[in-house]
Amino acid sequence: MRHVALTVNGERHELDLEPRALLVYVLRERLGLVGTTVGCDTSACGACTVLVNGEAVKSCTMLGVQADEMEITTIEGLASNGDLHPVQQAFHDHHALQCGFCTPGMVLASVSLIESGEATSENAIRIGLEGNLCRCTGYHNIVKAVQAVAGVS
Amino acid sequence: MxxxxxxxxxxxxxxxxxxxxxxxxxxxxxxxxxxLLPAMKLRVARPSLLVDIGRLAESSYVRDAGVQVAIGALTRHKDVRDAPLLREHCPIVSFTAGEIxxxxxxxxxxxxxxxxxxxxASDLPSVMLALDAELVVRGSEGERIVPAREFFTGVFQTAVGAGEMLVEIRVPKLGASTGWSYVKMTRRAQDWATVAVAAIVERSNGSIERAAIALTNMGGTTLRATAAEEAIASGTPIDEAAALIPEGTEPPSDYAASAEFRLHLAEVLGKRALAEALER
Incomplete structure (x- = not known):
């Protein structure tokens, strides 16, 4: 067991973790934050994407102990005071979710892409989201939602 | 898993x-x-101890080193892609890091x-091989420099010995007469390369005088396309020389492609890489 401190959605948690515990399972099973989903578990699908120190990371390919003293944002931490994050609102407005399974990862990958300044065109958004798969194949509206927030046509 | x-x-x-x-x-x-973690999740790798070097901030850097650019081993792909020094002096490295x-x-x-x-099947080893990069390996006895040609020794095997670690990557600054290209084919957007070709070319009077060509996923390690390189150096036209790129390789057959298809791809992608390198 290793003692770590994770700041998740602004709240500090001190935990004793088995080194092999993957971050996604720490979030889901230790902290009860089940908004982060596990899709492929092989770092291909991006469903488990969270923000680590502000950047999109696949939480199935990171150990919980590697996140010691880092800041993590999950889908539960995006809205503030009951108001959806602009990316969440845009997904709602553009019908950018169907079954919803990929949505938390897709939203967080989009937030990271927009904040990094790389969502500069429709094509850049499509390439920037290549690490996230939507099995409903609902990409078109996802891209439109991200374009709306990034202000690119 | x-x-x-x-x-x-x-x-x-x-x-x-x-x-x-x-x-x-x-x-x-x-x-x-x-x-490492995907391999450990599949239990292909089962180390008894993991030494986390991910927090060694001093090992993440891109520095001017005279005729070379030195890159700290712990520099993330994103930071390699965005490094102004690499974009200016060795853009094939920053470009390829952005393709990973x-x-x-x-x-x-x-x-x-x-x-x-x-x-x-990974991208950077071929770029290192085409550039004749130097890999700095540190052990208890100090540091040694391994040329890229001696570094990749087999499938998942390198010249880094037990008890050693790769600490720095040194790549040459490319001059104005040097062109470059890295052309990759993948089955899915973020997949490993089915085949990829790295090309560094010396241009003279609008044609290629010399070329260094390295191949990704065409055998147990990244490989130099020696026969094609020699043909180019002796004045063979590019299209003819490109036909020699697969020579001597034994590519794998797997879910992504048959060996036969890979032999075909190496030639086609190689031709494209040389054409692009001539223009860039």
Missing amino acids: IPAGFDYEVADSPAHALELLGSSADAKLLAGGHS GDPQVRHRGTIGGSIAHGDP
Whole structure:
């Protein structure tokens, strides 16, 4: 067991973790934050994407102990005071979710892409989201939602 | 998928990392973890100790080193892609770093981890080989410099010995007469290369005088297309020389492509890489 401190959605948690515990399972099973989903578990699908120190990371390919003293944002931490994050609102407005399974990862990958300044065109958004798969194949509206927030046509 | 159990230590300096690495026969270094952790989840890798070097901030840098650019082994793919020094002096490295995986992978994966992993399907080893880069390996006796041609020794095998670590990558600054290209074919957007070709060319009077051509996923390690390089050096037209690119290779057959298709791809992608390098 290793003692770590994770700041998740602004709240500090001190935990004793088995080194092999993957971050996604720490979030889901230790902290009860089940908004982060596990899709492929092989770092291909991006469903488990969270923000680590502000950047999109696949939480199935990171150990919980590697996140010691880092800041993590999950889908539960995006809205503030009951108001959806602009990316969440845009997904709602553009019908950018169907079954919803990929949505938390897709939203967080989009937030990271927009904040990094790389969502500069429709094509850049499509390439920037290549690490996230939507099995409903609902990409078109996802891209439109991200374009709306990034202000690119 | 959960890795088998292991002990975990955090290194606070490269020397400390080497000391921890030497403390267990099957210890492994953990940098970004984007090659090692998937292997551990599949239980293909079962180290008893992981030495986390991911927090060694001093090993993440891109520095001017005279005729070379020096890159710290723990520099993440994203930071390699964005480094102004590389964009100016050795753009094939920054370009290729931006072609690895997807943004999430590039936020964690490191140049040193990718190179030291020695995967014949990964992108950076071919770029290192085409550039004749130098890899700085540190052990308890000090540092040694390994040329890229001697570094990749087999499937997931490199010249980094037990108790050693890759600490720095040195790439040459490319002059105005040097062109470059890295052309990759993948089955899915963020997939490993089915085949890819790295080309560094010396241009003269609008044609290619010399070329260094390295191949990704055409055998057990990244390979130089020696026959094609020699043909180009002796004045053979590019299209004819490109037909020699697959010569001497024994590519794998797997879910992504048959060996036969890979032989075809190496020629076609090689031709495209040479044409692009001539223009850039």
